[in-house]
Amino acid sequence: MIPVAFDYEKVKTVEEAIAALSGDDLKILAGGHSLIPAMKLRLSRPGKLIDIGGITALKDIKEEDGEIVIGAGATHADIMYHNLIRTHLPFFTEGAATIGDMQVRNWGTIGGSLAHADPAADWPAMVLAADATIEMQGVKGRRNIKATEFFTGLFATVLEPNELITAVRIAIPPDGTKSTYQKFAQPASRFALAACAVMRFPDGRTNIAFTGVGDHAFRDTGAEQAISGKAIDDASVEAAMLAALQNVDVMSDHYASEPYRRHLSKVYLKKALMAVKS
Ligand SMILES: Cc1cc2nc3c(=O)[nH]c(=O)nc-3n(C[C@H](O)[C@H](O)[C@H](O)COP(=O)(O)OP(=O)(O)OC[C@H]3O[C@@H](n4cnc5c(N)ncnc54)[C@H](O)[C@@H]3O)c2cc1C
The missing domain is CATH 3.30.465.10 (Uridine Diphospho-n-acetylenolpyruvylglucosamine Reductase; domain 3)
Structure with a gap:
């Protein structure tokens, strides 16, 4: 697993990085923990890496x-x-x-x-x-x-x-804001099979976001509307779970089928809402 040959430049300031990025066929290198594996698998073949790790x-x-x-x-x-x-x-x-x-x-x-x-x-x-x-x-x-x-x-x-x-x-969230991140992790990589982030403000506004569920992370406005401004109790959590993931194309792969991942996501929404309950 060796990447194709590439050029490399290490920059020390944002300005140097911007100047270096004016060419073609370039990729920024930060921690390298997604890019280098992708290059080794030849899923990515940049001609040159601009290393911003020293900025x-x-x-x-x-x-x-x-x-x-x-x-x-x-x-x-x-x-x-x-x-x-x-x-x-x-x-x-x-x-x-x-x-x-x-x-x-x-x-x-x-x-x-x-x-x-x-x-x-x-x-x-x-x-x-x-x-x-x-x-x-x-x-x-x-x-x-x-x-x-x-x-x-x-x-x-x-x-x-x-x-x-x-x-x-x-x-900076107002005093009394509560937040939580609840994740069902793939046991080897620790990436999310389904995860839910919730931020609940003192006035009851509730931001809800999922990852691991669709083709990209998203805010779930249906679930947010169902719970925002209401006390968190069995009925409101049930309503949020019902409202969640409407019109979301839930992923299916060899780790989790579409129905299983949908179910898991709603369970993790419930865990998250219970975690921010006053
Ligand atoms: C074994 C393993 C387990 C992992 N488990 C998890 C996990 O549980 N959860 C999780 O979220 N992630 C996980 N990751 C991914 C890890 O968090 C990566 O470090 C991260 O996704 C990418 O950050 P990086 O700094 O390493 O970016 P790099 O790999 O250096 O770059 C990734 C991409 O972002 C671009 N890029 C980097 N920095 C910038 C920037 N500032 N501006 C514009 N473009 C930029 C690069 O050009 C490249 O396309 C795992 C990775 C490995 C190898």
């Missing part, structure tokens, strides 16, 4: 103007162990701890996970439930886009080929 500015996790800003180069472990995250977004701490194994968590980055858009990856559901904004920069300049508009299909996003994710921004 220290992309690793920052900070509070800025009422938002938590997570640099795209922060690893799963950086996020998992960060106090700001534990305080304001405890479900990110919980969810990061479920990603792969220690080696994957120490190398893989949030930016790489979002850009790769694996249908079973964990960060997409968490950033959707947090109503995050994704910050990007490319040869044409900067732009910000809501996570709800970022994922477009199987391994597909709105990112342009020569564009870099620089950060994920999340408004």
